[in-house]
Amino acid sequence: MKEPIPNCEICNDDGLCRNNENHPDYDSDFSDYLDCIGYLKSKEKRDYSIEVWNPDKKEWIKTEKSS
Ligand SMILES: [Zn+2]
DSSP states (O other): OOOOOOOOTTTTOOSOOSSSTTSTTOOTTTOSHHHHHHHHHHHHOSOTTTEEEETTTTEEEEOOOOO
C-alpha cells in the first residue's frame, strides 16, 4: 500500500509543491514556503490582478496597478 503524500500546509498541494519532502527537488535545508509560493505561481500561471482578458484581441493584457 502506498503512503498518502502529506500535503504542504500552505497550498494544500497535490504532491507537486516543492515544500514537500516527497518532492524530488525537496531540500531539507533550503526548501521552505518560498518554494511553495513559486509553486503556486507556476500553477496559476497568471496574476489576475495585473492582467485582464481583452476579448477583442483575444489575449491577456498587462495593466498597471492603480495605486
Ligand atoms: Zn505548498
